[in-house]
Amino acid sequence: MVNVAVIGTGYVGLVTGACLAEAGHRVVCADRDEVKIGRLRTGVVPIYEPGLEELVRANAEAGRLRFASDAAEAVASSDVVLFAVGTPPLANGDVDTGPLFEAVAEAAAHTRTPKLFAIKSTVPVGTARKAERLVARALPRPVKVDVVSNPEFLREGSAIRDTFEADRIVIGCADPEAGERLAGLYEPFGRPVQMTDRESAELIKYAANAFLAVKISFINEVANVCEKVGADIRSVARGIGADRRIGPHFLNAGIGYGGSCFPKDTKAQLRIAENVEYDFQILRAAVHVNAMQRIRFANAVERTLGGSLAGKRVAVLGLAFKPHTDDVRDAPAIDIIRLLHDKGADVRAYDPVATANARRHLPDVELFDEPYGAIAGADAIVVTTEWPQVAALDLDRVKRLMTAPVVLDGRRAFEPEAMRARGFRYVGVGIPAEPASGT
Numbered sequence: 001m002v003n004v005a006v007i008g009t010g011y012v013g014l015v016t017g018a019c020l021a022e023a024g025h026r027v028v029c030a031d032r033d034e035v036k037i038g039r040l041r042t043g044v045v046p047i048y049e050p051g052l053e054e055l056v057r058a059n060a061e062a063g064r065l066r067f068a069s070d071a072a073e074a075v076a077s078s079d080v081v082l083f084a085v086g087t088p089p090l091a092n093g094d095v096d097t098g099p100l101f102e103a104v105a106e107a108a109a110h111t112r113t114p115k116l117f118a119i120k121s122t123v124p125v126g127t128a129r130k131a132e133r134l135v136a137r138a139l140p141r142p143v144k145v146d147v148v149s150n151p152e153f154l155r156e157g158s159a160i161r162d163t164f165e166a167d168r169i170v171i172g173c174a175d176p177e178a179g180e181r182l183a184g185l186y187e188p189f190g191r192p193v194q195m196t197d198r199e200s201a202e203l204i205k206y207a208a209n210a211f212l213a214v215k216i217s218f219i220n221e222v223a224n225v226c227e228k229v230g231a232d233i234r235s236v237a238r239g240i241g242a243d244r245r246i247g248p249h250f251l252n253a254g255i256g257y258g259g260s261c262f263p264k265d266t267k268a269q270l271r272i273a274e275n276v277e278y279d280f281q282i283l284r285a286a287v288h289v290n291a292m293q294r295i296r297f298a299n300a301v302e303r304t305l306g307g308s309l310a311g312k313r314v315a316v317l318g319l320a321f322k323p324h325t326d327d328v329r330d331a332p333a334i335d336i337i338r339l340l341h342d343k344g345a346d347v348r349a350y351d352p353v354a355t356a357n358a359r360r361h362l363p364d365v366e367l368f369d370e371p372y373g374a375i376a377g378a379d380a381i382v383v384t385t386e387w388p389q390v391a392a393l394d395l396d397r398v399k400r401l402m403t404a405p406v407v408l409d410g411r412r413a414f415e416p417e418a419m420r421a422r423g424f425r426y427v428g429v430g431i432p433a434e435p436a437s438g439t
Helices: 011-022 034-041 052-061 071-076 098-109 127-138 159-164 176-185 198-229 233-241 262-275 281-304 332-342 355-359 371-375 395-401 416-421
Strands: 003-007 026-030 065-068 080-083 115-119 145-149 169-172 193-196 313-317 346-350 366-368 380-383 406-409 425-428
Touching: 003 011, 003 071, 003 098, 011 026, 011 052, 011 065, 011 080, 011 159, 026 071, 034 065, 052 065, 052 159, 065 071, 071 098, 080 098, 080 176, 098 115, 098 127, 115 127, 115 176, 127 145, 127 198, 145 176, 145 198, 169 176, 169 198, 176 193, 193 198, 198 233, 198 262, 198 281, 262 281, 281 332, 281 380, 281 406, 281 425, 313 332, 313 371, 332 346, 346 355, 346 371, 355 366, 366 371, 371 395, 406 416, 416 425
Parallel strands: 003 026, 003 080, 026 065, 080 115, 115 145, 169 193, 313 346, 313 380, 346 366, 380 406, 406 425
Antiparallel strands: 145 169
């Protein structure tokens, strides 16, 4: 059992803290937002993540997890301090490390016994080394404080499973003993640990997300070619995914990636390369393709509805950037809705959990917490998030409610053949207008 302080109760900090408490450690999560801390103390979790609220409440009741608005208290009671402070993007693509360094300096100022500082925030290469120098200046008296890099690889919607069943735990350290101490924190998870230097650990996080973004943009480019030549992206993806060198993951063609990580991290990786005078051309192209995919899809809606959206009612199903989260940051749906609205469409949108977060981005769009209200009177349905609730719609009822049975599916929520058999006009990304032979 280790005494752990987690600085920052955002997505990464809260999930990490709750999972470490579940593993048997004593954890205090600290945040300056006193309102958020007050709500967490009553068991109210400020983000939507399956299973998180139950995990927080159970461990708080067991006395293994508590919350504090005073960082001094959290640091004083800990042996290991994990920093999960947000690192938002700047206009030029750089990452704002100011809040992180401020948190590190504050923690160091309250450190009077040896501790291990671990940076989980996604940060540019060299951040841990800079933090180490900052700690040395901020300590009230000389004590041993090791600063290590410990990037996270959590996916929204499956973060708890990703913590307990991590593919790897990456620890970047200058002192191997410090790395082993941090590895001991994660020992209850029984997952593989990769020890490396701090700079490599910091780059692993960016490189992983950059590679996945490239893979997504690549399969979307192939899907766009499929539409031109009459091939079926499903067959193509199966064919290349069966190659063990490629693998089947992240080969679902659609409207592109979004969320809080891929867009920010790809731009940051480009900026990191620029800062050392290197042009990361493949990644630059992937970012461009991702942006264009949203425009292509909005244009496909316009084309499908006769070349003009003026006076057309479009029901958009899904606002979150992916299922099982209420996160709408850089969600493709938001951009697509704006494009449709600018083209003259009367857009009505549905999401089971993300409408509250989407309202400030879409003040002129009517949002629904249930799907059929959004669908009523629609000339077309546009699927932008593959929620189970969308796939489970009563299609006979949907067809009766619509002005015309037209579905443009940007996320493969439905099977094309089944939709067409029910009388829907189905348009998908990289899917032929008629079923391809052998599909």
